[in-house]
Amino acid sequence: MQVTDTEREIYNAESEEEMRDSIEEAVDENDIVIFMKGNEEMPQCGYSARAVKAVSLYEDEFETVDVLRDERVREVLEDVTDWPTVPQVFVDGEFLGGSDIVVEMHEDGELEEKIDAVA
Amino acid sequence: MESQEVSERIESEMPDADVEVVEEDHEDERSDGAHFGVVVVSDGFEGMSRVDRHRAVYDALGEAMGGEIHAVEIRARTHDEAEG
Numbered sequence: 525m526q527v528t529d530t531e532r533e534i535y536n537a538e539s540e541e542e543m544r545d546s547i548e549e550a551v552d553e554n555d556i557v558i559f560m561k562g563n564e565e566m567p568q569c570g571y572s573a574r575a576v577k578a579v580s581l582y583e584d585e586f587e588t589v590d591v592l593r594d595e596r597v598r599e600v601l602e603d604v605t606d607w608p609t610v611p612q613v614f615v616d617g618e619f620l621g622g623s624d625i626v627v628e629m630h631e632d633g634e635l636e637e638k639i640d641a642v643a
Numbered sequence: 644m645e646s647q648e649v650s651e652r653i654e655s656e657m658p659d660a661d662v663e664v665v666e667e668d669h670e671d672e673r674s675d676g677a678h679f680g681v682v683v684v685s686d687g688f689e690g691m692s693r694v695d696r697h698r699a700v701y702d703a704l705g706e707a708m709g710g711e712i713h714a715v716e717i718r719a720r721t722h723d724e725a726e727g
Contacts, residue, residue: 571714598709602709606698607694607697607698607701608701608708608709609701609708609709609714609715619694620694621693621694621697622697623716624697624716624717624718625693625694625697628693629693
């Protein structure tokens with residue numbers, strides 16, 4: 525699996541503070557970011573696959589960050605969002621939640637609204 | 644962790660909540676931790692965002708999250724929403 529520029533920036537962090545900054549930068553600079561196990565083509569967990577699938581209904585292009593390649597990412601991410609599990613989906617800098625919430629938002633039409641507003 | 648313990652933990656932290664564990668999967672417990680699906684109905688969720696409702700449930704489960712428990716699917720509703 526190829527490492528994206530966004531991922532490289534995060535994995536290259538030399539301290540937790542640096543990683544936190546890189547994560548926040550990734551969230552700020554990209555319309556849609558999904559922190560997940562695996563990537564879009566090969567999700568390594570059913571919940572990550574579900575989040576990707578829901579987002580993909582409305583937009584093909586989004587960033588993913590594989591949390592399995594660097595075990596620090598999950599810890600730092602949990603610190604940032606106060607959320608203990610992955611996937612974690614961000615749209616327009618806003619933390620939407622995990623797969624349950626994203627699927628609920630899809631069912632309610634809210635996910636489409638959020639994504640249409642940025643993509 | 645058994646489903647009864649999951650619902651007890653949530654109920655002890657959220658006394659007004661009705662908790663139902665609707666799904667339980669221990670198949671990959673050794674590698675991954677168990678999976679649960681829970682429906683939590685509480686009027687305490689009124690006015691809370693989806694994210695905050697889920698955080699409240701995660702907080703009730705405490706340290707087990709990410710450890711013994713790999714994932715919890717959460718449906719968090721108020722009584723009105725659950726009936727609606």
